[in-house]
Amino acid sequence: MQSNGARGPVRLILAVAVVVSLAASLAACSDDSSPSDAASKAASAASRAASAATRAGDSLASATAEAGRRFDEFKSGADAKDEVKLDGSPSADSDGRATVKVTASNPTSSARSYVVQVDFRDTSGNLLDTTVVTVDDVAADGSKDATARSNRALTGDVDTTVARAVRH
Template identity: 90%
Template structure:
């Protein structure tokens, strides 16, 4: 009878033996000493799956890099306006985001100036999927909004986005 401490290694040996046996059966040879059709198909399918996974990971990395770059650029643009007033409640997106001819998401942005002199606005618009995941961010400037007036601009994503996309004002500064 084995102690509890020896059961782990024995189980491991049994699992390894089962895997080796399965591998041997998958690489069985036909009469002409070439790999069997099933083993060859399995290897080919595994190779295609690995290639697809690699392409997906590369695309995800590129999308992540693009998003990081857009977010950093938005931060730099806002850093230029150190004396600006928070104006998020003065800026709204109008309607739903829609795709332009390049597949980039666009949305109308309206800035409403409640002050007694003309002002300009810097607005960060975030594009998100229906689950709330950030897909892209961009900054749009709405220049020379008349006193007690409003003015429109269009925010456009930095890259093509697919699926349903929501656009919201993340932050806005009036200067």
């Protein structure tokens, strides 16, 4: 069974294949250049698009692996997903990266730290990126804010969710 996280890159690669096929068909019908020139241009465009799709897929895989590694460090932590909220909709920073405010609320009687995985998804639910943010030294019965930032620039409408959170 394929996870939602894999569907985004797969759809992107399929879209690239459709665009390449369409470009090759249109190029073959062109009157102002030879078929070999048009085919060469289509192949070049296809190569650039495939390279971009591969980079996007590699970036997502790397971010997902890093999130897993960070959570593996806190095996003795308590599940704290219900103690973490995302405040507001994500917005783009000056680099085009999506950011969202993360608030951890500590219900215990001593200071705790939180490790929070935030997923960035498109409106169809496809995983675009994931990041891990640490919220250190949240006071007993208090709360503290941090900012989750995507690993790369994201375009279009982006939704965010707390995928996991651990208190330690």
